[in-house]
Amino acid sequence: MTKILAVDTATEACSAALFIDGRIISEKEVAPQGHTRLLLPMTDRLLKEAGLNLRDLDALAAGRGPGSFTGVRIGVSMAQGLAYGAGKPLIGISDLMVMAFQALEETGLNEAVAAIDARMGEVYVGVFRKDPEGFPELLGEERVLAPEIAAAYAGELLSGNQAALTGTGFAAYPRIGEVLNGIPAAENLPWADTLARLALRDYEQGLARAPGEILPVYIRDQVTWKKVAEQELERQQRRG
Structure with a gap:
């Protein structure tokens, strides 16, 4: 009876998917500049179609990157906000x-x-x-x-x-x-329906985390999302 909402905006693709008890419903669109406008309406429609609200979910999942800096940040931030609001854990999946x-x-x-x-x-x-x-x-x-x-x-x-x-x-x-x-391969973009299947595996393995523990992965600039204390420790270590 597992229910997971997955979102991904790390690339030109914007998509959301809902895994419900072994089946997946999803919405997807290639919209390089439309992620912020499209993602929340997508999730709302999926939840309404399934007759669910966020508190009915077991977990949420997000494509954590790498990809477009802005796109990765939008997807992870929105997923964090939804997970925090619903009191649910979050799963980050590599795009x-x-x-x-x-x-x-x-x-x-x-x-x-x-x-x-x-x-x-x-x-x-x-x-x-x-x-x-x-x-x-x-x-x-x-x-x-x-x-x-x-x-x-x-x-x-x-x-x-x-x-x-x-x-x-x-x-x-x-x-x-x-x-x-x-x-x-014919498909060159990551989609949330596939992400949801990977998230289900991680959820079953106990890998869902508090929303704040799931951070974007940029690869090029990992220090961007490190805590201030962690950055200061690294500076001290380099000086020492």
């Missing part, structure tokens, strides 16, 4: 993992490389392998790298078999896909 899950299921392959155009001549990249239950498992770390370095990094982590390739990074820098010689 690279969401895309990898979609690509693994679409292609039937065992490995996937997800790459999001990070601008400034770089991509956010993550390499994933299907675990025994069919979920994506991160190999190495999620990183922001120049395209040629991203291709080499992914190549080192892959087993040598063909991998699924997903994300705007491959369209922006086709050379990455040429080097990896993988199979492009």
